[in-house]
Amino acid sequence: MAKKIMGSAKASRRKSRKKASAIQARRKKEFMFRGYNMEQLLAMPFEDVLELLPSRARRTYLRGLNYEQQLVFDKLKGEVDGPVRTHRRDLPIIPQFVGKTVSIYNGHEFVDVEIKPEMIGCMLGEFAINRKAPQHSGPGVGATRSSKFMPLK
Numbered sequence: 626m627a628k629k630i631m632g633s634a635k636a637s638r639r640k641s642r643k644k645a646s647a648i649q650a651r652r653k654k655e656f657m658f659r660g661y662n663m664e665q666l667l668a669m670p671f672e673d674v675l676e677l678l679p680s681r682a683r684r685t686y687l688r689g690l691n692y693e694q695q696l697v698f699d700k701l702k703g704e705v706d707g708p709v710r711t712h713r714r715d716l717p718i719i720p721q722f723v724g725k726t727v728s729i730y731n732g733h734e735f736v737d738v739e740i741k742p743e744m745i746g747c748m749l750g751e752f753a754i755n756r757k758a759p760q761h762s763g764p765g766v767g768a769t770r771s772s773k774f775m776p777l778k
Contacts, residue, residue: 656742658720663742666720674719679746682717690716701725708737714750729753 728735736753
């Protein structure tokens with residue numbers, strides 16, 4: 626009978642380390658925006674939050690919102706029970722909008738979008754796609770040299 630080899634001590638230590646590391650549950654990574662977490666962003670004054678936004682979003686707020694943008698902005702900053710319906714796709718997302726649901730018009734229908742922390746600084750319209758990818762069929766008769774010999778249906 627052959628003797629069963631159990632392995633070296635080094636292999637058993639490696640196996641125990643691997644098992645110990647697998648037991649630990651993965652922690653969910655906390656969201657950070659430019660070095661600040663959500664609680665800090667919500668506690669900041671609006672002017673300080675503007676300094677953290679990308680230049681296009683910052684410029685939109687510094688120049689002032691137009692009437693329709695201001696209506697949507699006020700609705701989203703306040704308490705809303707359902708989704709806010711809007712055609713305004715050019716409103717930048719700020720931390721106070723996180724957790725709210727917005728129905729954004731894409732030219733055909735309203736698309737419900739829940740605002741997440743990762744969306745801060747982006748425009749609303751980026752999350753309601755308004756173009757559809759073309760659905761091409763096969764090549765038609767005469768499209769290629771080989772299609773000359775295909776039987777017609």
